[in-house]
Amino acid sequence: MQDALVIQLARDAFYYVLLISGPLLIMSLIVGLLISIFQAATSISEQTLTYVPKLVITFLVTVLVLPFMLSNLKTYTIQLFQMIPTLK
Secondary structure, rough: OOOOHHHHHHHHHHHHHHHHHHHHHHHHHHHHHHHHHHHHHHHHOOOOOHHHHHHHHHHHHHHHHHHHHHHHHHHHHHHHHHHHHOOO
């Protein structure tokens, strides 16, 4: 296997990992930031206040974005399987 092919496979893998996990991470970050601002403004220091909304938002975003995530994962997997005969 050539070095360029290995680098391309690794690059594609990182790209798809970011593409698939990006929406979940961004929404979790936004919700966490909003809750932190709310806690700072109200002086509420309850630690569990951040976990429940993040969990709910992560679940909702996962349900909404799941077709997109599966489509990208399927595309990458098909590309990998199609490359198998060409590898030496």
